Amino acid sequence: ETGVTQTPRHLVMGMTNKKSLKCEQHLGHNAMYWYKQSAKKPLELMFVYSLEERVENNSVPSRFSPECPNSSHLFLHLHTLQPEDSALYLCASSEGQVGSSEKLFFGSGTQLSVL
């Protein structure tokens, strides 16, 4: 399998649930990212990991918790979400380290609905 894969593709959860999004990259890249895409809005960067170290957290609420156990895997743990958190969550990777002005490779995303 190649590229960046995300699971699940769709997720419906209640506000009291706990769930996790998974991302795996098979490209040998050094940096991984979580982006949020709400309808008709720009992609918003949530978290960045470079060589498994978190380098950026763009003031994301604590109900979103990232985990990067190794350079190929990235998780986003979700708990007590709000309906406004419903969005497409995209994982991406890049070859070099963060800030190296390189293109991103995206997964297909997880469409999240919070009821």
Next chain:
Amino acid sequence: DQQVKQNSPSLSVQEGRISILNCDYTNSMFDYFLWYKKYPAEGPTFLISISSIKDKNEDGRFTVFLNKSAKHLSLHIVPSQPGDSAVYFCAASERNNDMRFGAGTRLTVKP
């Protein structure tokens, strides 16, 4: 603070004609610009990029133009094909900083 703007949410063109997608930015420190294409139920895929030291980059039917003085970027697709129908995102980055995206323009190419 939206540093990258795509003011046209949608564009419709006839097959065979030119599609021109526009993007404006506010940060003069951006030095690398990209266009991504997104089909429904898929993630964005890289299409073409341009460095700030250039004003044009061409790849087949796709050409990106950069006007630094106007802080304006455009993507030209010629000739347009129905398979080009997708959402196109403009993105820009500044060295040692994260990439900023526009809200996207939905292109529809009619047969």
